[in-house]
Amino acid sequence: MTETDLTYTTDEMMSVAAARALYDGASCFVGIGLPSTAANLARRTHAANLTLIYEAGALGAKPDRLPLSIGDGILGETADAVVSVPEVFNYWLQPGRIDVGFLGAAQLDRFANINTTVIGEYASPKVRLPGAGGAPEIAASCREVFVVVRQSRRTFVEQVDFVTSVGYGRDGTDRARLGLPGAGPTLVVTDLGIMRPDRETNELVLTGVHPGVDVERVREATGWDLRVAPDLATTPAPTATELTTLRELQAATGTDTGE
Amino acid sequence: MAEVVSLAEAVRSAVHDGDTLALEGFTHLIPVAAGQEIIRQRRRDLTLVRMTPDIVYDQLIGAGCARKLIFSWGGNPGVGSLHRFRDAVQNGWPAPLEVEEHSHAGMANRYVAGASGLPFAVLRGYAGTDLPGVTSTIKQITCPFTGEELAAVPALNPDVAIIHAQRADRAGNVQIWGLVGVQKEAVLASAHSIVTVEEVVDELTPVPGAIVLPSWAVTYVAEVPGGAHPSYAQGYSDRDNTYYQAWDAISRERDTFESWVSREVLV
Structure with a gap:
C-alpha cells in the first residue's frame, strides 16, 4: 500500500472544508461542480446518510463517481426516487423539506447575494453568464445555504452586478423583510478560508483561514473591507482519509468536471 | 393520433x-x-x-x-x-x-400551467432577486386566502x-x-x-x-x-x-x- 501524499492543493482544501460542513442525516440540494464534489466527499466520509438531491429529478442519488452534469445518468440510476423537474421544485424544494442548499457563484457580495446572470449591465453585458437555473428558489427555500467558490477580487465584490439569488439583500435586511422561508447563506467556503454572516448585520465576516493562509491575503482577495472575527480559527488540514477519498472520487470520474 | x-x-x-x-x-x-x-x-x-x-x-x-x-x-x-x-x-x-x-422553478411552472390549460402559475419564487426587474413575465400576486405575496408566471x-x-x-x-x-x-x-x-x-x-x-x-x-x-x-x-x-x-x-x-x- 502506498502512503497518501499529504501535500494538498488549495482546491482540495476547499472541497474538504466544504464537505465537513455537511452533517450526517441532512438532505442537500446540490449544484454541479464544486458543491457536488464536496457533497459526494461528505457522503463517502463522515456523512454516509446524506441525501443528495439533484434538480434533474434524482432524490437520494448515490453516485460512485462525480456526476459530469446535473442530469448525469448515474444520478437517476442510483437514486431512491426519480421525479419530474416540476415535482422537484414544487413538492420537494418549495415547501422547505430540504436542509441545505449547496451553491456556487460567479460573483458574491458582502451580504452573500449571488450573481450568476451577467457581469456589467443587464441590457449590454460585459459577460453573459449562464443565468439562474434552480438557484433563486434553492437560496430562498432550503433551511440554510452553503456557498463554495474560489476567492478573488473579481468574484468577491462589494455589490453584485445582478442579484440572481438573494443572500441577505442589498443592505443585509431583505431576507427578514421578504419573509423568505430559509435562513439564507450561513457559510461561505473558499480556497482561502471560511466566512459566516454577522449575527446582527448579516455582513460576511472571515471566521477561519486554511493552513498557511494569512488574513492579509484573504483581505486582498476580497473586494470590500473584510472584517475578521476576533476568534479567527485555522481550518485543520485535510486528513489522509479525506484526501484519499477525494482523489478516488476524482479518479473514478475520469474526465475533468469543469464547473 | x-x-x-x-x-x-x-x-x-x-x-x-x-x-x-x-x-x-x-x-x-x-x-x-x-x-x-x-x-x-x-x-x-x-x-x-x-x-x-x-x-x-x-x-x-x-x-x-x-x-x-x-x-x-x-x-x-x-x-x-x-x-x-x-x-x-x-x-x-x-x-x-x-x-x-x-428560474428553473418558474419555467417548470410555466409548462405546468400550459399543460393544465391555465393562464398562469403561482409559485414561491424570485423574491428579492433582480429577475422581476428585467423579465416582464414575472409578476407579484396576493393569495386571496392567506394574503401571502407570491410570484405569478404566465403559461407557456x-x-x-x-x-x-x-x-x-x-x-x-x-x-x-x-x-x-x-x-x-x-x-x-x-x-x-x-x-x-x-x-x-x-x-x-x-x-x-x-x-x-x-x-x-x-x-x-x-x-x-x-x-x-x-x-x-x-x-x-x-x-x-x-x-x-x-x-x-x-x-x-x-x-x-x-x-x-x-x-x-x-x-
Missing part, C-alpha cells in the same frame, strides 16, 4: 418560420438531431423555449434560426459557457437575440414541442423513462409535438418508472436512433462527455462554428 413519419417530414410539416418551439430534455434525452434538422431546413425568426439551452440551442442560435430565447440556464453543462449564445447576446451575432429569463403554450424518447409503438404511443425532466408538460402545453425515438417497436413492454404519452397527445413520431447524441438515452446510449468538451472549441470562434455547420449539418 400520432403519425409515424421521417424527421425531415415532421419538421417540414410542423415547424414554420416565426414559430415558438420548445425542445426539452433535462440533460437526458435532448432532441439534438431534431434541432439540426431545423437548421438544415433553414427555419428563421424562431422563439426558442428551453429550461437549459445547452448545445442544442447554441447550434440553432449560431446558425441564425432564433429571434428570441426563453430560458432559465444557458451553459455547456460540465464544461462552461455557450459561446454562440454569448456572442448573440453580447455582440448580436449572427442576429440580435432577445432574452426572456426565468409553444406552437411545437420537440422531445426525444426511448421508444414508441407503431400506433405512436411514446414511452419515456429515467430522468423525465419536463418533457410531458412541454408536449401537453404545446399545440403540436414531434417525438423522435430510439426505436419504433411492435409493443411497449412495461419499464419501471416509465411514463407514456398516448398517441392522441402527440402529432408526429420519427424514428431517429442516437437522436439525442451527445446527450444520452437511458437503456440505449451513454452521454458523450468528450463531445461536450469538443463543442467548446468548435463553438468558440465564428469561423470554426460555421465550418462545423457546413460540414456536419447542412449536408
Whole structure:
C-alpha cells in the first residue's frame, strides 16, 4: 500500500472544508461542480446518510463517481426516487423539506447575494453568464445555504452586478423583510478560508483561514473591507482519509468536471 | 393520433418560420438531431423555449434560426459557457437575440400551467432577486386566502414541442423513462409535438418508472436512433462527455462554428 501524499492543493482544501460542513442525516440540494464534489466527499466520509438531491429529478442519488452534469445518468440510476423537474421544485424544494442548499457563484457580495446572470449591465453585458437555473428558489427555500467558490477580487465584490439569488439583500435586511422561508447563506467556503454572516448585520465576516493562509491575503482577495472575527480559527488540514477519498472520487470520474 | 413519419417530414410539416418551439430534455434525452434538422431546413425568426439551452440551442442560435430565447440556464453543462449564445447576446451575432429569463422553478411552472390549460402559475419564487426587474413575465400576486405575496408566471403554450424518447409503438404511443425532466408538460402545453425515438417497436413492454404519452397527445413520431447524441438515452446510449468538451472549441470562434455547420449539418 502506498502512503497518501499529504501535500494538498488549495482546491482540495476547499472541497474538504466544504464537505465537513455537511452533517450526517441532512438532505442537500446540490449544484454541479464544486458543491457536488464536496457533497459526494461528505457522503463517502463522515456523512454516509446524506441525501443528495439533484434538480434533474434524482432524490437520494448515490453516485460512485462525480456526476459530469446535473442530469448525469448515474444520478437517476442510483437514486431512491426519480421525479419530474416540476415535482422537484414544487413538492420537494418549495415547501422547505430540504436542509441545505449547496451553491456556487460567479460573483458574491458582502451580504452573500449571488450573481450568476451577467457581469456589467443587464441590457449590454460585459459577460453573459449562464443565468439562474434552480438557484433563486434553492437560496430562498432550503433551511440554510452553503456557498463554495474560489476567492478573488473579481468574484468577491462589494455589490453584485445582478442579484440572481438573494443572500441577505442589498443592505443585509431583505431576507427578514421578504419573509423568505430559509435562513439564507450561513457559510461561505473558499480556497482561502471560511466566512459566516454577522449575527446582527448579516455582513460576511472571515471566521477561519486554511493552513498557511494569512488574513492579509484573504483581505486582498476580497473586494470590500473584510472584517475578521476576533476568534479567527485555522481550518485543520485535510486528513489522509479525506484526501484519499477525494482523489478516488476524482479518479473514478475520469474526465475533468469543469464547473 | 400520432403519425409515424421521417424527421425531415415532421419538421417540414410542423415547424414554420416565426414559430415558438420548445425542445426539452433535462440533460437526458435532448432532441439534438431534431434541432439540426431545423437548421438544415433553414427555419428563421424562431422563439426558442428551453429550461437549459445547452448545445442544442447554441447550434440553432449560431446558425441564425432564433429571434428570441426563453430560458432559465444557458451553459455547456460540465464544461462552461455557450459561446454562440454569448456572442448573440453580447455582440448580436449572427442576429440580435432577445432574452426572456426565468428560474428553473418558474419555467417548470410555466409548462405546468400550459399543460393544465391555465393562464398562469403561482409559485414561491424570485423574491428579492433582480429577475422581476428585467423579465416582464414575472409578476407579484396576493393569495386571496392567506394574503401571502407570491410570484405569478404566465403559461407557456409553444406552437411545437420537440422531445426525444426511448421508444414508441407503431400506433405512436411514446414511452419515456429515467430522468423525465419536463418533457410531458412541454408536449401537453404545446399545440403540436414531434417525438423522435430510439426505436419504433411492435409493443411497449412495461419499464419501471416509465411514463407514456398516448398517441392522441402527440402529432408526429420519427424514428431517429442516437437522436439525442451527445446527450444520452437511458437503456440505449451513454452521454458523450468528450463531445461536450469538443463543442467548446468548435463553438468558440465564428469561423470554426460555421465550418462545423457546413460540414456536419447542412449536408
